Amino acid sequence: xxxxxxxxxxxxxxxxxxxxxxxxxxxxxxxxxxxxxxxxxxxxxxxxxxxxxxxxxxxxxxxxxxxxxxxxxxxxxxxxxxxxxxxxxxxxxxxxxxxxxxxxxxxxxxxxxxxxxxxxxxxxxxxxxxxxxxxxxxxxxxxxxxxxxxxxxxxxxxxxxxxxxxxxxxxxxxxxxxxxxxxxxxxxxxxxxxxxxxxxxxxxxxxxxxxxxxxxxxxxxxxxxxxxxxxxxxxxxxxxxxxxxxxxxxxxxxxxxxxxxxxxxxxxxxxxxxxxxxxxx
Amino acid sequence: xxxxxxxxxxxxxxxxxxxxxxxxxxxxxxxxxxxxxxxxxxxxxxxxxxxxxxxxxxxxxxxxxxxxxxxxxxxxxxxxxxxxxxxxxxxxxxxxxxxxxxxxxxxxxxxxxxxxxxxxxxxxxxxxxxxxxxxxxxxxxxxxxxxxxxxxxxxxxxxxxxxxxxxxxxxxxxxxxxxxxxxxxxxxxxxxxxxxxxxxxxxxxxxxxxxxxxxxxxxxxxxxxxxxxxxxxxxxxxxxxxxxxxxxxxxxxxxxxxxxxxxxxxxxxxxxxxxxxxxxx
Numbered sequence: 001x002x003x004x005x006x007x008x009x010x011x012x013x014x015x016x017x018x019x020x021x022x023x024x025x026x027x028x029x030x031x032x033x034x035x036x037x038x039x040x041x042x043x044x045x046x047x048x049x050x051x052x053x054x055x056x057x058x059x060x061x062x063x064x065x066x067x068x069x070x071x072x073x074x075x076x077x078x079x080x081x082x083x084x085x086x087x088x089x090x091x092x093x094x095x096x097x098x099x100x101x102x103x104x105x106x107x108x109x110x111x112x113x114x115x116x117x118x119x120x121x122x123x124x125x126x127x128x129x130x131x132x133x134x135x136x137x138x139x140x141x142x143x144x145x146x147x148x149x150x151x152x153x154x155x156x157x158x159x160x161x162x163x164x165x166x167x168x169x170x171x172x173x174x175x176x177x178x179x180x181x182x183x184x185x186x187x188x189x190x191x192x193x194x195x196x197x198x199x200x201x202x203x204x205x206x207x208x209x210x211x212x213x214x215x216x217x218x219x220x221x222x223x224x225x226x227x228x229x230x231x232x233x234x235x236x237x238x239x240x241x242x243x244x245x246x247x248x249x250x251x252x253x254x255x256x257x258x259x260x261x262x263x264x265x266x267x268x269x270x271x272x273x274x275x276x277x278x279x280x281x
Numbered sequence: 282x283x284x285x286x287x288x289x290x291x292x293x294x295x296x297x298x299x300x301x302x303x304x305x306x307x308x309x310x311x312x313x314x315x316x317x318x319x320x321x322x323x324x325x326x327x328x329x330x331x332x333x334x335x336x337x338x339x340x341x342x343x344x345x346x347x348x349x350x351x352x353x354x355x356x357x358x359x360x361x362x363x364x365x366x367x368x369x370x371x372x373x374x375x376x377x378x379x380x381x382x383x384x385x386x387x388x389x390x391x392x393x394x395x396x397x398x399x400x401x402x403x404x405x406x407x408x409x410x411x412x413x414x415x416x417x418x419x420x421x422x423x424x425x426x427x428x429x430x431x432x433x434x435x436x437x438x439x440x441x442x443x444x445x446x447x448x449x450x451x452x453x454x455x456x457x458x459x460x461x462x463x464x465x466x467x468x469x470x471x472x473x474x475x476x477x478x479x480x481x482x483x484x485x486x487x488x489x490x491x492x493x494x495x496x497x498x499x500x501x502x503x504x505x506x507x508x509x510x511x512x513x514x515x516x517x518x519x520x521x522x523x524x525x526x527x528x529x530x531x532x533x534x535x536x537x538x539x540x541x542x543x544x545x546x547x548x549x550x551x552x553x554x555x556x557x558x559x560x561x562x
Contacts (some may be wrong), residue, residue, distance in 0.1 A: 103444045104393060104446035105410070112385060130445075134444070134446050137447050164418055165416045
């Protein structure tokens with residue numbers, strides 16, 4: 001496993017991997033790796049001849065009042081974890097490498113980027129689309145792997161790849177959960193015992209939402225059920241929606257259905273989702 | 282020379298060209314080809330093993346009151362011209378192929394896209410950046426060739442390629458001119474005799490600007506000289522500026538210097554430019 005930090009080093013390593021039709025699987029991450037990330041790495045290793053992982057806490061996708069400064073960083077542990085997997089190259093650029101002072105270009109995916117999670121985090125998905133476009137151009141992978149945990153991010157990337165014809169196949173991988181159902185997230189390490197207890201209510205709200213949907217398929221009442229489950233579980237809800245998994249607008253009669261929730265457990269903002277009926281993605 | 286219209290056909294043809302390290306030169310055009318375009322094709326053929334030309338009148342880069350509907354289209358003549366050059370593949374997609382109904386992604390290059398020509402044509406350079414990003418992903422060229430005639434477009438593309446790390450080298454080629462100095466443009470065919478006579482004043486204004494710059498290097502007085510030369514020559518000026526060729530802001534003491542003019546000759550809007558001192562691009 002080779003660790004590279006500059007784009008020149010990356011290019012040199014990739015040249016060695018890109019031999020006659022050999023496929024490169026790519027897993028972009030912000031580090032603070034957990035079993036969710038490792039499941040993406042394993043999916044890449046199963047599917048592709050080589051695996052490239054990036055670790056970059058992307059400032060463009062954090063708002064001015066968000067937790068960029070506090071986002072967990074632990075490169076040593078990350079590299080230990082990746083060293084036990086089938087990884088060829090780990091790319092760890094600095095902010096200056098990714099974003100020289102005079103950079104100005106950004107990628108927007110339109111309305112999909114500004115609803116639901118994008119409404120709570122203005123500019124977040126433009127930051128995601130921009131960094132992923134750049135990473136795709138740097139790594140030029142055949143296949144890239146993203147967690148279904150960040151469902152709207154996955155939809156944003158599928159939208160961008162389709163619209164701009166990036167020659168990359170996008171694979172979404174199932175959310176990895178704790179035994180009690182809590183979705184793995186790098187931010188879970190911020191949860192104290194009380195917040196950890198309350199955090200399970202995101203998953204419980206989604207399960208309650210599924211049950212309600214199976215009952216009357218009424219969007220408003222399902223959203224109310226989820227909202228109340230979040231409150232009852234001791235977290236501070238941001239949203240609880242029933243959406244189309246491709247557009248994140250209201251589901252259409254023949255499209256997919258996704259439940260999405262966001263809430264604060266203590267000071268830590270968490271998101272989760274549950275796919276009831278698949279979309280086109 | 283193979284003519285392809287779908288992305289699947291394009292991919293199939295490119296697979297045949299992309300053999301062990303062979304380089305692909307790409308010339309994106311909007312058709313209505315003239316010697317300026319052909320000079321790009323020849324530069325590509327000299328530099329690269331294979332040459333791909335695209336012909337696509339990109340609706341995204343036309344404003345609501347601009348000449349999209351009237352932009353000249355003559356595919357038969359274009360293919361005749363390209364058939365006499367060293368061209369491997371001509372890609373002629375429809376609007377539906379490039380932009381399916383649900384597309385939403387756009388690429389913005391920030392301030393560079395909204396000054397000078399971008400100020401006269403809001404959204405124009407986002408449309409250019411978006412289509413070029415998509416064409417780069419479809420063709421995956423090693424080198425792409427653009428005319429210096431559209432100087433701000435060239436700067437926008439260099440900016441985008443640098444910021445998003447597209448693995449494409451950008452080559453700018455000199456403007457091709459008529460014997461009297463008029464820059465070749467597909468829109469020149471709209472000029473009647475009187476407008477053709479007046480159109481030469483864009484070049485005359487640039488020459489007068491160069492002379493004035495060589496005198497006192499004073500931005501305001503050079504812009505005034507160019508503006509007056511446009512008026513005197515019988516065209517209706519839109520702008521006459523002295524700019525930095527990379528940023529299109531005011532030139533800095535140690536940066537490049539570019540003269541840019543835009544004016545209407547009769548009903549036809551024309552642009553031209555003259556590089557006095559090169560920038561970084």
